[in-house]
Amino acid sequence: MDMNWHQALQESLRWLAIASFITLVCFTAAATLAVRCTRWGSQFWQLAGPYFSFRRSWRPLLVFALLLVLTLFSVRLNVLFSFWYNGFYSALQGLDQSAFWYMLGVFAVLATIHVLRSLFTFYVTQAFSIRWRVWLTERLTHDWMHGDAYYRGQFLAEPVDNPDQRIELDANAFVTNSVTLALGAVSALVSLVAFTGILWSLSAPLAVAGVEVPRAMVFAVYLYVIVATWIAFRLGRPLIRLNFLNEKLTANFRYALMRLRENAENIAFYQGASVERGTLLGRFGALIVNAWALVFRNLKFSGFNLGVSQVAVVFPFILQAPRFFSGAIKLGDVMQTAQAFGQVQDSLSFFRESYDAFAQYRATLDRLTGFLDANQQASALPRVTLEAQQHGLEIIDLQVLRPDGHALVADLGLSLHAGQALLIKGPSGSGKTTLLRALAGLWPYAEGKVRRPPGHQALFLSQRPYLPLGDLRAVIAYPAASKPEDEVRMQQALRQVNLAHLAERLEVSCDWSHILSVGEQQRLAFARVLFNRPQVVFLDESTSAMDEGLEHALYSLLRTEMPGALLVSVGHRSTLAGFHTHRLEVDGHGGWSLLKQEPALA
Ligand SMILES: Nc1ncnc2c1ncn2[C@@H]1O[C@H](COP(=O)(O)OP(=O)(O)OP(=O)(O)O)[C@@H](O)[C@H]1O
Numbered sequence: 001m002d003m004n005w006h007q008a009l010q011e012s013l014r015w016l017a018i019a020s021f022i023t024l025v026c027f028t029a030a031a032t033l034a035v036r037c038t039r040w041g042s043q044f045w046q047l048a049g050p051y052f053s054f055r056r057s058w059r060p061l062l063v064f065a066l067l068l069v070l071t072l073f074s075v076r077l078n079v080l081f082s083f084w085y086n087g088f089y090s091a092l093q094g095l096d097q098s099a100f101w102y103m104l105g106v107f108a109v110l111a112t113i114h115v116l117r118s119l120f121t122f123y124v125t126q127a128f129s130i131r132w133r134v135w136l137t138e139r140l141t142h143d144w145m146h147g148d149a150y151y152r153g154q155f156l157a158e159p160v161d162n163p164d165q166r167i168e169l170d171a172n173a174f175v176t177n178s179v180t181l182a183l184g185a186v187s188a189l190v191s192l193v194a195f196t197g198i199l200w201s202l203s204a205p206l207a208v209a210g211v212e213v214p215r216a217m218v219f220a221v222y223l224y225v226i227v228a229t230w231i232a233f234r235l236g237r238p239l240i241r242l243n244f245l246n247e248k249l250t251a252n253f254r255y256a257l258m259r260l261r262e263n264a265e266n267i268a269f270y271q272g273a274s275v276e277r278g279t280l281l282g283r284f285g286a287l288i289v290n291a292w293a294l295v296f297r298n299l300k301f302s303g304f305n306l307g308v309s310q311v312a313v314v315f316p317f318i319l320q321a322p323r324f325f326s327g328a329i330k331l332g333d334v335m336q337t338a339q340a341f342g343q344v345q346d347s348l349s350f351f352r353e354s355y356d357a358f359a360q361y362r363a364t365l366d367r368l369t370g371f372l373d374a375n376q377q378a379s380a381l382p383r384v385t386l387e388a389q390q391h392g393l394e395i396i397d398l399q400v401l402r403p404d405g406h407a408l409v410a411d412l413g414l415s416l417h418a419g420q421a422l423l424i425k426g427p428s429g430s431g432k433t434t435l436l437r438a439l440a441g442l443w444p445y446a447e448g449k450v451r452r453p454p455g456h457q458a459l460f461l462s463q464r465p466y467l468p469l470g471d472l473r474a475v476i477a478y479p480a481a482s483k484p485e486d487e488v489r490m491q492q493a494l495r496q497v498n499l500a501h502l503a504e505r506l507e508v509s510c511d512w513s514h515i516l517s518v519g520e521q522q523r524l525a526f527a528r529v530l531f532n533r534p535q536v537v538f539l540d541e542s543t544s545a546m547d548e549g550l551e552h553a554l555y556s557l558l559r560t561e562m563p564g565a566l567l568v569s570v571g572h573r574s575t576l577a578g579f580h581t582h583r584l585e586v587d588g589h590g591g592w593s594l595l596k597q598e599p600a601l602a
Pocket residue numbers: 402403408426427428429430431432433434435
């Protein structure tokens with residue numbers, strides 16, 4: 001088969017236009033069908049639909065269409081290369097020097113276009129994937145934060161595991177694999193059609209056991225690849241499970257290492273190194289057993305595949321040899337046959353190799369859509385009705401239950417004004433912290449109405465102080481954003497809570513929760529209150545790590561610095577009573593009593 005290189009450009013453009021039109025139509029039809037009729041298709045659309053919506057932006061669809069056209073362009077170039085092989089080897093066989101140099105010139109043009117196309121395609125694919133990944137990560141993060149889903153997700157019947165992995169690893173894998181699988185399938189299908197056509201025109205009838213098979217080459221290659229694919233599929237099937245296990249066991253091992261690092265001090269105090277070493281090596285051992293299983297399975301799988309590829313090198317030559325030696329075809333035809341054979345084999349192999357990738361892709365889809373669904377359910381879990389009011393706290397008909405339905409607090413009603421203070425007391429496990437969770441609107445097993453200052457006007461200090469990542473400024477200002485002009489106020493707050501030595505370290509960024517003692521962290525939380533000056537402060541045993549003297553000093557400070565704020569404290573010490581105007585006693589079985597008391601402010 002010869003090619004008229006003078007008309008190659010014109011013909012290629014025409015081919016590209018027709019192929020693009022057919023591909024775009026077929027791809028749209030196949031994608032619509034997949035979205036409507038398959039589970040993975042509708043999952044894909046749940047994740048990607050809003051991104052590809054024309055109303056949001058026309059850009060992603062347009063860039064994807066460009067990627068499809070670039071894929072077809074690459075197939076066309078391969079076809080041209082296959083004709084180049086034919087012309088080049090025919091020139092060599094014919095000892096035709098001018099044709100030889102002419103073909104080298106053609107090669108220079110084709111190679112230049114190929115390099116430019118490869119680079120451009122790489123750039124467009126990467127830009128497309130990165131933009132999509134940014135959008136998806138923002139969406140997943142937003143969904144996770146929305147309605148406190150990151151916290152309330154734990155109360156679902158089936159909480160999702162490893163949200164961090166889903167937001168980072170799975171989102172990235174979803175984008176990359178969507179692009180690779182979609183473009184790979186298009187490229188494989190179009191190549192299959194184009195190179196089957198070439199093989200068709202190069203093949204002749206072949207007598208097999210006395211029966212003449214027309215276009216034998218085409219049937220031979222399909223038969224060869226299908227049989228090889230079937231065997232390889234059977235050999236490679238266990239790899240899917242082994243790879244899955246590998247990821248899971250690696251994650252288990254990494255998690256154990258991370259826990260060791262997080263709890264290093266506790267473990268060191270317990271001298272638990274040998275127990276921890278046992279756990280670590282146990283997990284690592286399971287990983288290695290699986291790694292060996294992977295090695296042996298891969299030996300079989302790769303051994304077969306390598307054998308198939310080696311036979312495939314000579315197979316087309318063997319098939320065409322009789323016609324070549326009889327002079328029916330030229331060397332160029334033989335070389336083009338080998339090249340086209342390779343392309344058809346690669347295209348058919350794509351579907352075999354993608355089986356594993358597609359199985360993983362579906363698992364990614366399950367994890368991501370499961371995450372989206374869980375976030376939606378978590379933010380829709382019931383919570384008390386929160387109504388905003390600028391000052392004070394009003395609780396109307398509040399019921400707080402344990403997840404198992406046991407009533408912790410029943411029919412609670414009270415009203416407090418700005419400047420007053422409530423101390424909640426009760427036995428351990430009676431539901432004091434849970435009552436604060438309900439007042440914050442976090443606890444899903446609660447009903448009733450709560451009126452209080454909204455948003456950052458209410459500050460909850462939990463039992464275990466939370467210090468965010470960042471410099472000390474960010475730690476003090478949390479949850480507000482820190483500004484450089486706040487420095488003086490921050491330093492003053494630090495001095496007031498007896499942390500003067502930190503006043504000069506506002507710009508130091510480190511993991512403060514590992515450096516400061518728990519008592520210091522609790523004092524820092526008081527500095528946060530003084531800095532943010534909320535209307536209402538909820539303090540859940542926020543002074544548990546301090547001695548009574550320091551606790552007294554900090555409560556006095558709050559009362560003198562913020563006399564208009566309402567305080568709601570949970571605490572066991574009797575010394576706290578003096579700073580509170582009311583006392584709520586809960587018994588953990590629904591019962592409660594509210595007492596008024598005289599504050600004995602120091
Ligand atoms: N996420 C949860 N799932 C199931 N049960 C929970 C959950 N959180 C709290 N509970 C249960 O609710 C009850 C009340 O717990 P809570 O922490 O409110 O008690 P507390 O009065 O603050 O205790 P303490 O004084 O010891 O801090 C306990 O029995 C606890 O086990």
